[in-house]
Amino acid sequence: MRRDTGTAKYSIRVVARLTGVSADKLRVWERRYGFPSPERKPNGARVYSDADVERLRLIARALEVGYRAGDAVRADPMSLKRQLESNVRVVPDVEESSVNPDGAVDRLIAHILDDDAGATTNELRSLANALGPQRFVVEVASPAVERVGAEWRRGKLAVRHEHLFSTILATELRLQHSVIDEDVGAPVVLFTTLPGENHGLGLEMAALYMAGSGVSPRLLGVDTPTDQIVEAALALEVSAVGISISTAADIESVEAGLLHLRRSLPTGVALWAGGAGATRVVASGVTRTVSWVELDGAITALKESEASTQAS
Amino acid sequence: MRRDTGTAKYSIRVVARLTGVSADKLRVWERRYGFPSPERKPNGARVYSDADVERLRLIARALEVGYRAGDAVRADPMSLKRQLESNVRVVPDVEESSVNPDGAVDRLIAHILDDDAGATTNELRSLANALGPQRFVVEVASPAVERVGAEWRRGKLAVRHEHLFSTILATELRLQHSVIDEDVGAPVVLFTTLPGENHGLGLEMAALYMAGSGVSPRLLGVDTPTDQIVEAALALEVSAVGISISTAADIESVEAGLLHLRRSLPTGVALWAGGAGATRVVASGVTRTVSWVELDGAITALKESEASTQAS
DNA sequence: ATCGGCGCTTTGTCCAAGACAACGGAGTAT
DNA sequence: ATACTCCGTTGTCTTGGACAAAGCGCCGAT
Numbered sequence: 265m266r267r268d269t270g271t272a273k274y275s276i277r278v279v280a281r282l283t284g285v286s287a288d289k290l291r292v293w294e295r296r297y298g299f300p301s302p303e304r305k306p307n308g309a310r311v312y313s314d315a316d317v318e319r320l321r322l323i324a325r326a327l328e329v330g331y332r333a334g335d336a337v338r339a340d341p342m343s344l345k346r347q348l349e350s351n352v353r354v355v356p357d358v359e360e361s362s363v364n365p366d367g368a369v370d371r372l373i374a375h376i377l378d379d380d381a382g383a384t385t386n387e388l389r390s391l392a393n394a395l396g397p398q399r400f401v402v403e404v405a406s407p408a409v410e411r412v413g414a415e416w417r418r419g420k421l422a423v424r425h426e427h428l429f430s431t432i433l434a435t436e437l438r439l440q441h442s443v444i445d446e447d448v449g450a451p452v453v454l455f456t457t458l459p460g461e462n463h464g465l466g467l468e469m470a471a472l473y474m475a476g477s478g479v480s481p482r483l484l485g486v487d488t489p490t491d492q493i494v495e496a497a498l499a500l501e502v503s504a505v506g507i508s509i510s511t512a513a514d515i516e517s518v519e520a521g522l523l524h525l526r527r528s529l530p531t532g533v534a535l536w537a538g539g540a541g542a543t544r545v546v547a548s549g550v551t552r553t554v555s556w557v558e559l560d561g562a563i564t565a566l567k568e569s570e571a572s573t574q575a576s
Numbered sequence: 577m578r579r580d581t582g583t584a585k586y587s588i589r590v591v592a593r594l595t596g597v598s599a600d601k602l603r604v605w606e607r608r609y610g611f612p613s614p615e616r617k618p619n620g621a622r623v624y625s626d627a628d629v630e631r632l633r634l635i636a637r638a639l640e641v642g643y644r645a646g647d648a649v650r651a652d653p654m655s656l657k658r659q660l661e662s663n664v665r666v667v668p669d670v671e672e673s674s675v676n677p678d679g680a681v682d683r684l685i686a687h688i689l690d691d692d693a694g695a696t697t698n699e700l701r702s703l704a705n706a707l708g709p710q711r712f713v714v715e716v717a718s719p720a721v722e723r724v725g726a727e728w729r730r731g732k733l734a735v736r737h738e739h740l741f742s743t744i745l746a747t748e749l750r751l752q753h754s755v756i757d758e759d760v761g762a763p764v765v766l767f768t769t770l771p772g773e774n775h776g777l778g779l780e781m782a783a784l785y786m787a788g789s790g791v792s793p794r795l796l797g798v799d800t801p802t803d804q805i806v807e808a809a810l811a812l813e814v815s816a817v818g819i820s821i822s823t824a825a826d827i828e829s830v831e832a833g834l835l836h837l838r839r840s841l842p843t844g845v846a847l848w849a850g851g852a853g854a855t856r857v858v859a860s861g862v863t864r865t866v867s868w869v870e871l872d873g874a875i876t877a878l879k880e881s882e883a884s885t886q887a888s
Numbered sequence: 889a890t891c892g893g894c895g896c897t898t899t900g901t902c903c904a905a906g907a908c909a910a911c912g913g914a915g916t917a918t
Numbered sequence: 919a920t921a922c923t924c925c926g927t928t929g930t931c932t933t934g935g936a937c938a939a940a941g942c943g944c945c946g947a948t
Contacts, residue, residue, distance in 0.1 A: 276931075281755050287931090288901060295934080296899090307908060308932060332941085333899060379811040381794055382758075424804040424811075427768070427797040438747045439754055456739070462774055462799070482693060485739040487774070492736040499691040499736075588902075600930060603903080608928090619937060621902060644912095645928060 274312040282443070283320040284393060290320075297337040321393065321443060322348070328394030348396060369408050373415060376425050381432055388436045397440060397476030401469045402556045405433060409465055430465055437468040444475045451503035451570050453536075456484035456493055458507060458521040466508035466539040473556065477563055481506075490521050494528045504534035504566055506553070509541035522547045536562055586624040595632040602632075609649040634660070640762075640790060640879065681720050685727060688737050693744055700748045709752055709788030713781045714868045717745060721777055742777055749780040756787045763815035763878055765848075768796035768805055770819060770833040778820035778851040785868065789875055793818075802833050806840045816846035816878055818865070821853035834859040848874055 280287045290310075294301055300320065302310040319341045325348055326336035336344065368391055375383040392400040412429050415421040453474060455467045464486045471481035484496055497505050505525065509518055518541070526535055526549040537545045538553040545552055553559040592599045602622075606613055612628040631653045637660055638648040648656065680703055687695040704712040724741050727733040765786060767779045776798045783793035796808055809817050817837065821830055830853070838847055838861040849857045850865040857864055865871040 278755055286900080289899090291932085292900070309908095310931085379808070422804060422807060423801060424796060424808040427800055427804070428794075428808070431795045431797045435750045435754065438750055442747060442751055482740075483743045484736060485743045488739055489735060492734060492739070495734060496691070496736040496740070598929080599902085601928090604929070607905085619902090620904095621937090 274317060276310045276312070279312045279317055279320065282317055284324050284389065285320055293333070293337050297334060299337050317443065324393045325396055328390065368404055369411050372404075372408050372429075373411060373421075376412070376421065376429050379425075379428065381428065384429070384432050385436065388433065389439075392436060392440050397444065397472050398556075400440070401437075401473045401476075405437065405469050405472075406556070408433070409469075434465060434468050437465075437472050441468075441472045441475050441481075444472075446475070446480045447478055450478050450480045451566055452480045452482060452500055453504045453506055453566075454482050454484060454493070454497050454500060454502045455506045455508065456488045456496075457486045457509070458513075458518060459487055459489055460517065461508070461510060461513055462486050463508070463510040463512075463539075466510065467506075470506055470508065470538055470559065473559065474563065477560070478567070479563055490524050490528070493525060497529060497533060502533060503570060504536055504562070505529060506536040506538060508539040509537055509545065511540045513541045515541075515544050518545065519547055522550050526550060534562070534566060586629060588622045588624070591624045591629055591632065594629055596636050597632055605645070605649050609646060611649050680716055681723050684716075684720050684741075685723060685733075688724070688733065688741050691737075691740065693740065696741065696744050697748065700745065701751075704748060704752050709756065709784050710868075712752065713749075713785045713788075717749065717781050717784075718868070720745070721781075746777060746780050749777075749784050753780075753784045753787050753793075756784075758787070758792045762790050762792045764792045764794055764812055765816045765818055765878075766794050766796060766805070766809050766812060766814045767818045767820065768800045768808075769798040769821070770825075770830060771799055771801055772829065773820070773822060773825055774798050775820070775822040775824075778822070779818075782818055782820065782850055782871065785871065786875065789872070790879070791875055802836050802840070805837060809841060809845060814845060816848055816874070817841060818848040818850060819854075820851040821849055821857065823852045825853045827853075827856050830857065831859055834862050838862060846874070846878060 274282065276287045276290055279285070279290060285293075290300065293299060300312060300316040302312040302316060305311055322341055322344055323331075323336045326339070326344060327333060329348065331339075339347075368387065372384060372387055375387060388404070391404050395403060408429070412421060412426055416423070416426050455471050457464065457467065467483055467486070471483055474481040482496075482500055482502065484493070488496075493505060496502075507522065507525070522535065522537060522545065526547065529535060534551060535549060536551045536553045536559075537547075538559060540554070542552050542554050551558075551562050553562050586594065588599045588602055591597070591602060597605075602612065605611060612624060612632065614622040614624040614628060617623055634653055634656055635648045638651070638656055639645060643651075651659075680699065684696060684699055687699060700716070703716050707715060720741070724733060724738055728735070728738050767783055769776065769779065779795055779798070783795055786793040794808075794812055794814065796805070800808075805817060808814075819834065819837070834847065834849060834857065838859065841847060846863060847861060848863045848865045848871075849859075850871060852866070854864050854866050863870075863874050865874050
């Protein structure tokens, strides 16, 4: 992302906020381990790059999982990334210090009940750093959204709690997303909702999930007319279009919208229907991606067909 | 507060958190003005007392109102307290900066027309970094939103362009917001929209603007029932509630909602109506903040009343 | 084999003094 | 009045050093 016109530069304070690594730590790591060694302004002030921030986030993740600072900072970023993705706990058992997605949702609910936006944000951020994009979406964000809905139906949470949580989670999802670098050759997928559908959290989660698995998501916001979806898909030359459908959606208009989309989109462009409301979708030519595993399958299939057509 | 020993002791880090005065500032004030001059642990680490924290809070409030640091730190605490209670504003309010969006908005429109999300993001980010939160909102974000609406009405931009731009701008606004740290003692303001209102960009802009001017905004998302707004306001102990109203809003239900809010909220809690649709609002007890200057005025008034009532 | 001490190492935070950019006020020239 | 320069103020950044807490590894005793 954004590497064409001179990469973004960050001061030490901004990097500290973006990565959760204190300014003191950044300096002492530089002194001891040689990374990060940012450029300097004429007066000596450190100027960090996007690449620095990205690698620092990786390191922050490693630390949360149990790596030792020196090892994580000195490690080769690529292999470190592989290590983290292979999901291997370096520290064997660990009385589940901070990385316990199960208790995490409980903690989040408690913070929301307290109307404590700051604590909720902190919890989400450290979880996101520890787990990485995909696990964060699958193990935290998605269950938390369901749980909030359930607690609301049980009457334990008020509407305002749900609103507050949605806002905070959406912010965190976008923040995480904005830091991920895009692969240049990655297939592009357009995410949006049909007219009348105003629930956008599913889009944000899907987008972050994709961004972490080598796909370039493009968000078009909610409540988009079908012809506009088609136009955007053509203009962006996307490989697939993802539609998020909530439980509250009117199934008939959804079906109609999906069929219209399927007819209007080029056959080479896949059409995915995700979200809790997508279980009811039966339209042909539409891939249902209700669970994250299914979404994963769709991504894999997309990449494969991409690779094969590209070979021609 | 006991005599010699036994009072609570705080490390520099804790004091920074407690008072909102950064550790750097604490040290440099000590060096320059002689206060605070805490005791030391054998190894030299500073140990602050309750009295230090109390006086620092006072100083922080004085700074907020416009005192110069050196004066406030050196001032006798008792007379400083009296000064603050007498509700005198030292610094006159801010002169409105000249609205000069350069060609930035034009460039943004061009990028949106190209469906170029990356370039749009780049442009927005560098503008935000260059201008700072408030000027970014006033001189870029706000005019750009208006301009996109105008171009859409002229038929130059399609709905999808507007959706795309809204998504990107909202992301950037939240990103900028997340980098700002909150003042501890800052008044809290709740931002949301009334039921039926789904346009949230105004909220994001207002929130970022506020965050840059010493107020802690709390976003509650769009389309919130009035009783939920009231509950949230009470739970968060906010000083004001900001309602964003778009041009498309139904003026009658808006008026009804505002009146209901005004009746249900404590009299001490201000009620602001902002956004393009707020020009038509006539409800009494509601402060109209249609322009950014008006919002500034409301913020100033809020801080003043805050400072005077806090003298308990 | 397991457990409890005991040093060595790692790591994060704190310290001191200095530098400087951003800002505002005061004085001066146009 | 307006614009300009100069200077004091203020907050944040810098370096390199110090150290406490926690982690880690080793060793001997049970």
